[in-house]
Amino acid sequence: MSQIETIKDLQAQGLGPVAIAERLNITRKTVSKYMALDEFEQGPKESHVDLPSKLDPFKPLIQQWLAEDRKHRYKQRHTAMRIHKRLTAECEDYDASYPLVQRYVKRLREYRHKEGTLELIWQPGEAQVDFGEADFMDASGKKRMYKFLCVSFPYSNAGYVQLFGGETAECVAHGLQDLFHRIGGVPTRLIFDNASGVGRRVSDNVRMAEVFLRFKAHYGFQITFCNPYSGHEKGNVENKVGYMRRNLFVPLPTVTDVQEFNRELLERCEADWQREHYKKSMPIHLLFEDDKKAFLYLPKTQFNACRYTRVKTDGYGKFLVDGKHFYSSSPDYAGREIVVRIGAHTVEPLAPSGDPISVHIRQFGTQRTDSVDVRTTLGKLLQSPGAWRNSLIRSALPDRLREELDGLERGELKEALQTMEELTGRYDFDTALTAMEQAASLGRLTNANSIVLAARLSSFEPEGASVVDLSVYDDMLEQAGGALQ
Numbered sequence: 001m002s003q004i005e006t007i008k009d010l011q012a013q014g015l016g017p018v019a020i021a022e023r024l025n026i027t028r029k030t031v032s033k034y035m036a037l038d039e040f041e042q043g044p045k046e047s048h049v050d051l052p053s054k055l056d057p058f059k060p061l062i063q064q065w066l067a068e069d070r071k072h073r074y075k076q077r078h079t080a081m082r083i084h085k086r087l088t089a090e091c092e093d094y095d096a097s098y099p100l101v102q103r104y105v106k107r108l109r110e111y112r113h114k115e116g117t118l119e120l121i122w123q124p125g126e127a128q129v130d131f132g133e134a135d136f137m138d139a140s141g142k143k144r145m146y147k148f149l150c151v152s153f154p155y156s157n158a159g160y161v162q163l164f165g166g167e168t169a170e171c172v173a174h175g176l177q178d179l180f181h182r183i184g185g186v187p188t189r190l191i192f193d194n195a196s197g198v199g200r201r202v203s204d205n206v207r208m209a210e211v212f213l214r215f216k217a218h219y220g221f222q223i224t225f226c227n228p229y230s231g232h233e234k235g236n237v238e239n240k241v242g243y244m245r246r247n248l249f250v251p252l253p254t255v256t257d258v259q260e261f262n263r264e265l266l267e268r269c270e271a272d273w274q275r276e277h278y279k280k281s282m283p284i285h286l287l288f289e290d291d292k293k294a295f296l297y298l299p300k301t302q303f304n305a306c307r308y309t310r311v312k313t314d315g316y317g318k319f320l321v322d323g324k325h326f327y328s329s330s331p332d333y334a335g336r337e338i339v340v341r342i343g344a345h346t347v348e349p350l351a352p353s354g355d356p357i358s359v360h361i362r363q364f365g366t367q368r369t370d371s372v373d374v375r376t377t378l379g380k381l382l383q384s385p386g387a388w389r390n391s392l393i394r395s396a397l398p399d400r401l402r403e404e405l406d407g408l409e410r411g412e413l414k415e416a417l418q419t420m421e422e423l424t425g426r427y428d429f430d431t432a433l434t435a436m437e438q439a440a441s442l443g444r445l446t447n448a449n450s451i452v453l454a455a456r457l458s459s460f461e462p463e464g465a466s467v468v469d470l471s472v473y474d475d476m477l478e479q480a481g482g483a484l485q
Contacts, residue, residue, distance in 0.1 A: 007034045054096040055104055058087055062101075066108060080105040122154035125294025127187040128237035129176070131167045131197060134245050137254040146255070149175040149197075150244060153187070154236040156287035157277050160269045161244045162262045163255065164344055165364035167197040169209035173305035174344035180219065181302070182266055185295025189222040191237075211307045218303045220296055247272070259345060306343040313338060317376070321347055325363040330376035333357065347371075375429045378421045385414045401433060404440040419447045427458045 003024070010020045017035060021028040055062075062083055069077035078086075080102040087094045087101070131147050138144050147167050152159040160179050164171040180186050192198060199208035206225050208216075216223060248268060255261045273285040280287065311319040317334040318326050321342060329338060329349035341348045341356075348356040358373035374393040381391055388394060394402060405416055416436070423432035435454035439445050 004034050004037075007031055011035050053100065055100050058091060058094060058096070059104070061087075061091075062104065063108070066105070122236070123188075123294070124155045124290040125188040125296075126154065126191070127189070128152050128154060128191045128240075129172070130193055130237045130241055132161075132241035132245055134249045135252055136163075136249070137252050139254070139256045143252070144255075146258075147171070148241075148244070150237055150241045151176070151179055152237040152240040153288065153291050156284055156291050157236070158273050158284050158288040158291065159237075159240040159244065161248065161265055163258050163265065165258075165362060168344070169198050169212040169215075170305055170307060170342060171344040172197045173212055173215040173303065177215070177219075177303055177305055178262070178266075180298060183292065183295070185292060185298060186219045186221050187291075188294060188296060189224060191224045191226065193226050211305070215303050215305065218299060220299075244269075306341050309340055309342065310337055311340050311349075312336075318370075318372075319349065322364075324366060324368050326368070326370045327358075327360045328372040328376060329357045331380040375424055378417065378424065382414060382417050382421065385410055385417065388413060388417075397433060398437050401437040401440055404445050408445075415447065416445060419450050423450060423454045427454055431457050 003026075006024065007020055010023065015023075017028050017031040020031045020035075024031070065078050065083060065086075081098065083105060084096075084098045084101045087096070129149070129151050132150055133145055133147050135143050135145050146163050146165065149162045149164060149172060150159060151161075160182075162175040162178065164175065176190075198212040199206050248265065253261070270285075273288060274283060276282065277284055277287055309321075311321070313319045313329055313333050313336055315334050317329045317331045319329060319338070319340065320326055321340065325347075327340075327347050327349065333349070338357075339350045341350055343362065345362055347360045347362050349358060351357050358376050360371045360373060363369040363371060372392055374396045377391065377393055381387060381393060388405070394405070397405070405413060408416060420432050420436060423435060431454055432450075435457055436445060436450045438453050439449040442449065
């Protein structure tokens with residue numbers, strides 16, 4: 001610009017283009033161009049124009065791969081290096097360098113996330129709710145995926161998680177209720193993401209599940225659903241989902257009893273509140289006291305977080321729930337319509353009296369499952385002991401007891417099954433099996449021996465009570481069994 005200013009100054013002094021060109025040692029054409037210029041306002045800079053690149057033919061393919069990545073877990077998406085390796089392996093004419101791919105992928109991702117979001121202010125007593133998922137190990141050492149309900153309090157940054165098999169309204173209500181009674185109050189407002197787990201969004205309308213509507217009325221909190229594609233409206237809980245997964249579920253925990261594991265999770269979550277808030281320079285547990293002051297009062301009674309449905313059983317007394325999962329009631333209810341109580345963790349077919357016929361662990365997922373409570377088949381088996389060899393209950397017994405029963409005559413087998421039914425009704429199925437197994441190992445599986453052993457197993461001995469040596473009775477039973485053989 002200084003050269004242009006000099007040309008205009010010399011032009012104002014009356015010099016022509018030739019004289020100015022000779023004095024400044026530039027071409028006459030350049031001088032004439034600026035002497036004819038009248039406007040010198042600065043305009044907007046031209047946008048960046050991409051120069052031709054070796055990567056141009058492959059950019060649509062890269063964009064396609066990145067678009068498909070949105071359907072997959074974050075840790076299973078393409079990195080720039082993976083894209084470079086795939087292009088090298090799959091495209092014969094590809095000869096671009098890795099830095100070229102890296103810069104292009106980075107620019108695409110920055111463009112996708114450049115939109116700003118509105119910073120929101122959260123009041124004490126408000127909570128955000130969302131689901132995450134993580135892998136766990138079961139008792140057999142196999143990997144299994146569980147959903148976990150995450151509840152965060154944006155004001156204090158406190159949070160809880162609870163494990164469930166799925167994302168149903170019963171799971172949400174069960175988890176929230178446990179948390180309400182843990183913290184001694186009810187959040188004033190809950191923010192959900194597009195009715196996840198509690199209902200269904202159709203266009204701008206949300207239709208909540210019946211059980212969750214009743215749960216909401218019982219506890220009296222307000223509810224808000226995020227706008228579509230507005231994850232920042234519940235960004236605190238989304239960050240909390242990832243934080244809890246990294247800090248509570250790495251390495252993979254072993255889960256044998258989900259409800260017991262959930263009780264442990266409550267304490268582990270609260271232990272995390274000793275750290276300082278990321279922005280407010282105060283411990284989270286102190287800020288949570290402000291949340292608690294704003295909570296609503298708890299109702300006097302708890303909510304029964306389950307739903308009831310009527311089903312038709314098949315010829316074996318089994319029924320179908322959630323489209324893929326079969327459960328047993330009892331052969332006595334075969335071909336009948338019964339009421340089933342469905343909770344977050346259990347499925348219970350009910351007798352006309354309202355008592356559970358059997359109790360099953362609720363199954364989730366898209367694979368067919370078949371859950372049978374073998375105890376409900378005892379009565380039917382007593383009517384036809386000849387079906388023993390092919391019965392479900394036989395396969396459920398311990399090896400030692402199964403071998404003992406296999407060796408009995410028909411009359412003796414029926415008597416043993418009657419003992420099993422009697423002890424199951426008096427105590428429980430596991431106690432009955434353990435008592436009968438111990439009686440068999442002592443040499444004589446009789447009704448009297450099994451009853452005595454079952455009573456011993458089920459007896460309660462207060463802590464600190466004097467210990468009585470009962471081995472003498474074991475010796476007597478063993479001697480009696482040997483004498484009778």
